[in-house]
Amino acid sequence: MAPKLVEAGRSPNIEILTNARLEALEGKPGNFVAKVYQEPRYIDEDKCTACGTCTMYCPVPVVDLYNERLNVTRAPHIDYAQAIPSCFYIDAKACLRVNHEVCNLCAQTCIAGAIDFTQKPKHLELEIGAVVLSPGFGRISHEVLERFGYGRYPDVLTSMEFERLTCASGPSEGHIIRLSDHKPPKKIAFLQCIGSRDETCGNGYCSSVCCMYAFKEASVAKEHEPDLDIALFFMDIRTQGKGFDLSREQATKKYGFRVIRARVPKVDQVEGKLLLTWTEEDGTPKSEFFDMVVLSIGLESPEDAKEIAEIAGIELNKFNFCKTSIASPLNTTRDGIFVAGAFQGPKDIPESVTQASGVAALASEVLGDSRGTKTITITYPEENQELLKLPPRIGVFVCHCGVNIAGVIDVKSVAEYAATLPDVVLSETTLYSCSQDALRTIAEKIKENQLNRVVIAACSPRTHEPLFKETLRSIGVNAAFIEMANIRDQCAWVHSKEPEAATEKAKDLVRMAVSKARLLEPLYETEVDVTPRALVIGGGVSGMSAAISIADQGYECILIEKTDTLGGIANKLSFTLTGEDPKKIVKELVNRVKKHPKITLYTNATLKNLSGYIGNFISTIDHAGEEIQVEHGVTIIATGGRPYEPKDYLYGQSNRVITQLELEEKLKKGKSSLKNINTVVMIQCVGSRGDDQNYCSKVCCMQAVKNALKLKELKPSIKIYVFYRDMRTYGFSEAFYREAREKGVIFLRYEPDRRPEVIKSGRGIKVKAFDRISQMDIEIPASLVVLSVGISPSEDNDKISKIVKTPITQDGFFLEAHAKLRPVEVAVDGVFICGLSHGPKGIDECIAQAKAAASKAVIPLSKGKVSVEPIVSRIDKDKCIGCGICVSLCPYNAIQMVKVGKRRKAETISASCKGCGICASHCPVLAISMGGFTDEQIFSQIHAFAESYLGTQQKDSQEKKQEQEGEQENKE
Amino acid sequence: MSDRPGKVIGFCCNYTTQVTEEPLKEAGILPESVEFKRLSCTGKLEVSSLLAAFSRHGADAVFVAGCPEEECHNFSGSRRASKRVKYTKQILSELGIEPERIEMFFVPRQETEPVVKAAKEMLSRLEKLGPIIKKDSNNKEGNDSGKAA
Numbered sequence A: 001m002a003p004k005l006v007e008a009g010r011s012p013n014i015e016i017l018t019n020a021r022l023e024a025l026e027g028k029p030g031n032f033v034a035k036v037y038q039e040p041r042y043i044d045e046d047k048c049t050a051c052g053t054c055t056m057y058c059p060v061p062v063v064d065l066y067n068e069r070l071n072v073t074r075a076p077h078i079d080y081a082q083a084i085p086s087c088f089y090i091d092a093k094a095c096l097r098v099n100h101e102v103c104n105l106c107a108q109t110c111i112a113g114a115i116d117f118t119q120k121p122k123h124l125e126l127e128i129g130a131v132v133l134s135p136g137f138g139r140i141s142h143e144v145l146e147r148f149g150y151g152r153y154p155d156v157l158t159s160m161e162f163e164r165l166t167c168a169s170g171p172s173e174g175h176i177i178r179l180s181d182h183k184p185p186k187k188i189a190f191l192q193c194i195g196s197r198d199e200t201c202g203n204g205y206c207s208s209v210c211c212m213y214a215f216k217e218a219s220v221a222k223e224h225e226p227d228l229d230i231a232l233f234f235m236d237i238r239t240q241g242k243g244f245d246l247s248r249e250q251a252t253k254k255y256g257f258r259v260i261r262a263r264v265p266k267v268d269q270v271e272g273k274l275l276l277t278w279t280e281e282d283g284t285p286k287s288e289f290f291d292m293v294v295l296s297i298g299l300e301s302p303e304d305a306k307e308i309a310e311i312a313g314i315e316l317n318k319f320n321f322c323k324t325s326i327a328s329p330l331n332t333t334r335d336g337i338f339v340a341g342a343f344q345g346p347k348d349i350p351e352s353v354t355q356a357s358g359v360a361a362l363a364s365e366v367l368g369d370s371r372g373t374k375t376i377t378i379t380y381p382e383e384n385q386e387l388l389k390l391p392p393r394i395g396v397f398v399c400h401c402g403v404n405i406a407g408v409i410d411v412k413s414v415a416e417y418a419a420t421l422p423d424v425v426l427s428e429t430t431l432y433s434c435s436q437d438a439l440r441t442i443a444e445k446i447k448e449n450q451l452n453r454v455v456i457a458a459c460s461p462r463t464h465e466p467l468f469k470e471t472l473r474s475i476g477v478n479a480a481f482i483e484m485a486n487i488r489d490q491c492a493w494v495h496s497k498e499p500e501a502a503t504e505k506a507k508d509l510v511r512m513a514v515s516k517a518r519l520l521e522p523l524y525e526t527e528v529d530v531t532p533r534a535l536v537i538g539g540g541v542s543g544m545s546a547a548i549s550i551a552d553q554g555y556e557c558i559l560i561e562k563t564d565t566l567g568g569i570a571n572k573l574s575f576t577l578t579g580e581d582p583k584k585i586v587k588e589l590v591n592r593v594k595k596h597p598k599i600t601l602y603t604n605a606t607l608k609n610l611s612g613y614i615g616n617f618i619s620t621i622d623h624a625g626e627e628i629q630v631e632h633g634v635t636i637i638a639t640g641g642r643p644y645e646p647k648d649y650l651y652g653q654s655n656r657v658i659t660q661l662e663l664e665e666k667l668k669k670g671k672s673s674l675k676n677i678n679t680v681v682m683i684q685c686v687g688s689r690g691d692d693q694n695y696c697s698k699v700c701c702m703q704a705v706k707n708a709l710k711l712k713e714l715k716p717s718i719k720i721y722v723f724y725r726d727m728r729t730y731g732f733s734e735a736f737y738r739e740a741r742e743k744g745v746i747f748l749r750y751e752p753d754r755r756p757e758v759i760k761s762g763r764g765i766k767v768k769a770f771d772r773i774s775q776m777d778i779e780i781p782a783s784l785v786v787l788s789v790g791i792s793p794s795e796d797n798d799k800i801s802k803i804v805k806t807p808i809t810q811d812g813f814f815l816e817a818h819a820k821l822r823p824v825e826v827a828v829d830g831v832f833i834c835g836l837s838h839g840p841k842g843i844d845e846c847i848a849q850a851k852a853a854a855s856k857a858v859i860p861l862s863k864g865k866v867s868v869e870p871i872v873s874r875i876d877k878d879k880c881i882g883c884g885i886c887v888s889l890c891p892y893n894a895i896q897m898v899k900v901g902k903r904r905k906a907e908t909i910s911a912s913c914k915g916c917g918i919c920a921s922h923c924p925v926l927a928i929s930m931g932g933f934t935d936e937q938i939f940s941q942i943h944a945f946a947e948s949y950l951g952t953q954q955k956d957s958q959e960k961k962q963e964q965e966g967e968q969e970n971k972e
Numbered sequence B: 001m002s003d004r005p006g007k008v009i010g011f012c013c014n015y016t017t018q019v020t021e022e023p024l025k026e027a028g029i030l031p032e033s034v035e036f037k038r039l040s041c042t043g044k045l046e047v048s049s050l051l052a053a054f055s056r057h058g059a060d061a062v063f064v065a066g067c068p069e070e071e072c073h074n075f076s077g078s079r080r081a082s083k084r085v086k087y088t089k090q091i092l093s094e095l096g097i098e099p100e101r102i103e104m105f106f107v108p109r110q111e112t113e114p115v116v117k118a119a120k121e122m123l124s125r126l127e128k129l130g131p132i133i134k135k136d137s138n139n140k141e142g143n144d145s146g147k148a149a
Helices: A002-010 A053-057 A096-100 A107-108 A142-146 A159-166 A209-223 A244-255 A305-312 A351-371 A385-389 A412-421 A436-448 A463-476 A486-491 A497-516 A541-552 A567-572 A582-597 A660-667 A670-674 A700-716 A731-742 A796-802 A843-861 A885-889 A916-920 A935-971 B021-026 B045-056 B077-094 B114-129 B140-148
Strands: A019-030 A031-038 A062-064 A073-074 A122-128 A129-135 A157-158 A185-195 A230-236 A258-261 A266-268 A274-279 A285-290 A292-297 A337-339 A394-399 A422-430 A453-458 A482-487 A526-529 A533-537 A556-560 A600-604 A605-614 A616-623 A626-632 A634-637 A642-644 A657-659 A680-685 A719-724 A746-749 A759-763 A763-772 A776-782 A784-789 A791-793 A830-834 A867-869 A874-875 A895-900 A903-908 A926-928 B008-013 B034-039 B063-066 B102-106
Touching: A002 A463, A002 A634, A031 A305, A031 A556, A053 A073, A053 A497, A073 A266, A073 A486, A073 A626, A129 A305, A129 A351, A129 A763, A129 B102, A142 A337, A142 A660, A157 A159, A159 A209, A159 A292, A185 A274, A185 A285, A185 A526, A209 A244, A209 A292, A209 A719, A266 A935, A266 B114, A292 A453, A292 B034, A337 A351, A337 A843, A351 A843, A394 A436, A394 A497, A412 A422, A412 A453, A422 A436, A436 A463, A453 A463, A482 A486, A482 A497, A486 A874, A533 A843, A541 A556, A541 A600, A541 A634, A541 A843, A556 A605, A567 A582, A567 A642, A582 A600, A605 A796, A634 A796, A634 A843, A657 A731, A660 A700, A660 A784, A670 A700, A680 A700, A680 A776, A700 A719, A700 A731, A700 A784, A719 A763, A719 B045, A759 A874, A763 A830, A791 B021, A830 A843, A843 A867, A874 A903, A885 A895, A885 A916, B008 B045, B008 B077, B008 B114, B021 B034, B034 B114, B045 B063, B045 B077, B063 B114, B077 B102, B102 B114
Parallel strands: A129 A337, A157 A292, A185 A230, A185 A292, A230 A258, A394 A422, A394 A453, A453 A482, A533 A556, A533 A634, A556 A600, A634 A830, A657 A784, A680 A719, A680 A784, A719 A746, B008 B034, B008 B063, B063 B102
Antiparallel strands: A019 A031, A031 A122, A062 A073, A266 A274, A274 A285, A526 A867, A605 A616, A616 A626, A642 A791, A759 A763, A763 A776, A874 A926, A895 A903
């Protein structure tokens, strides 16, 4: 989360108002006036250096809410070190000065003079064009938790508290301990669905995320304490997200979790030990003692949901979450006000991030006309040329990363060691080098000491290097003059059990980084122009939504569809769970696409070739046999998916076996289609979560419930049996699952090793299955067997992945750049994905993701320029022999052959180059070097490693000598 | 606890606790000699079944754990049970057996601790009383306390 926090904190176009709440919102889209009430922090944001002296001197203890009340802090504090703004605040309720006009200790001790008790609450009036509501989620009430012994038994924790316990910078420094005796537990139980899927507390919905986070927390616990015995109690295991099932299965196997299917009604305590009693699937009661019980609490609507709704003038759904529809999942009921994240419905990080990007697109659609009128652009000072002339002056900053690093490695001794290395003029430790105040300090130190090389010994350059580069640029130092030594991920974390050896390794890493830093050279970013046009591949709901959004934001868009009709797989749907008409959704989108002046539509068109790079793509499109060339700046892949074709269950052999989509088609005719149909058996997970397609298709459970309810509506006497593995009616769909059960639909669970069988019986068919409750084989004569088939990836994905040169997963869906932080971007810059091409999901999620992709795609279009990272390959044309090996190997089409005089020479297209280094490692004449990773630099690192290896032994003996001498002196 | 504490049988209804004895015994909280019998409601207990616990099932002490008096799931189940325990006490004393070998406990619903406490109470009574020795005797004390109950 830290990189996102800093990014938001640093952006000149984001103004952050903390301690603030919305009081009124008037006006209309494009012209709102928001009245905001802001409570004082009592600490000046501009002056505070986040040093923590105020916390140290304050006499008033307050419970640390950030650490789930497991810790105590003082009235002036900051929630966590990386918090944005990186400024402390005073808890006004606890502060003696605020309430009684006494004390004032903090103000006297603050060296920066940042503490300001004259601050008054502010009433602000903001002129804004669009509003995004993202208040997150609320807490499950204490009353519900009390039913499970929470508050009464100290070793019953909520999952949030457990999360803090497993956190290295948390109250127990990452050690899992019981709150009763501070000893590590041996047996932990996780109880799911606490405050979720529970009508008794008004939360008749599924919180969607708890199953997965329980496995995550259990895995983290097991990593920390390998001997733990962990049991998890589930009703249904709802790990429906992309790749979730696989990681759950792997974790269960790796850590030996006991997965028990039961809903434990309460937590009991006998003689100080926690006792759980539950009923097994076959009806037998079971009891077991545990040392600790973790309640996997659900996501409730925010406590102030009703207040927000009233002020913003929006409607809520029956569970007090924001009311949205399938067709516009990010729009509230009031124009110009959008919603993202858990307030729209319980969801996980990837989906929240997706929605957040999506609302940015919606806001941008509203504000399209005034784009750029109020933006602030950062200008960097000119680079200090004097520094380049100086010999290397290296500054080393060794990061504590809280206890992440300092808990294992002796950072002080690493810093002391670094100071002894050649050319190092400064070596220091920092608590969190990525925090705003630390970055400020680093910048000051660089200026003070005229540093022209910086080594940060901290975490991964993958996540944090951009931040430090930014710092360098902001003070006129070339961004290439930074080198990171990863002493966290690659040292402290992996060697947590051997602190001494880890410290030695950290020294090695720092020495290697320093020796490379000595050879660093400045690199310069290049900028290329952007063709302000987008290409969207696929004319389904996702593709159309993305195209419309881009066009609405004011940019040209080319939409290609391989068939002759728009709409894709959504054309096959006849109705939705919530009653919205999918046909209407598709029709509206088609109309808008066809009428929009900025959208050029090609049907019967496929992508044949794509060359170029972000900002300057050239695509060849096969349009009904004719080849068209188009230039565009960005590409969105929305190739969709297709229904799985079942191979078993007599599908194709008996006309009584059909798929859910075929059933929907049949049901369109109404009641008459159900003549002679009295018993319907549905089988879930056909072609999902199996050998054929080893992932969850996410929508089939909802589809089965939807069709079962439709069947019951048309013919109440019909008998319906649904064979399932886990009913994954996540989110608000849970209510429909309950409705189906109330209407008499019978749900029977099966295990994959005992799948139901469809067999012929006379002229009809019957389903043979094992009933887990009665523990008996049962046979159900069925008038109709409906297979809930999964979603297969589009057959074009493989081809397109090769054309665009971006990877697909083993399941055949496009792989996103980062599951959580960059869910709609891919490995190739300027290419985005949405809808079923990314993975199975429902219509609403597709639309939200399409908006997200459109939002990300418009960024380069609106900037008009893209800057290219300078870490690219450089080809020395004098050395190049024109063999062309690099051209054939480059995975990103980033090298081309050009004629220089009479000879063929290779040339890098910098904008396409991802800096992977494959070309450099294969060049037979060593003509290619990588910016920031030259052969020279890497060799020097290796030398530093090897040479010092011998060196340390010598030094060891030297140290011993010195120690002996020292002892002798002492004796004397 | 003595070496031969004697056997304790406890009757609980589905609503008092669903716990099984095994984990309690494994954890060393209860000895092997305690046995729980679960009923749908303690109101279902007849005097004869309480006596059978002694005679047929070999109990040396018996307890009934039912819902709190005014909060029985079946309205009057636990009250009925307590009456029957009272009759059984009388019969026991007439037979010359100590009436404190049987007791009624009203326990909060769905909690195991009070049931365990009841079992322990009976065990500690057995420590004083010892197992039932089958012989003809007219224990005056028994009669007295029988009347008192």
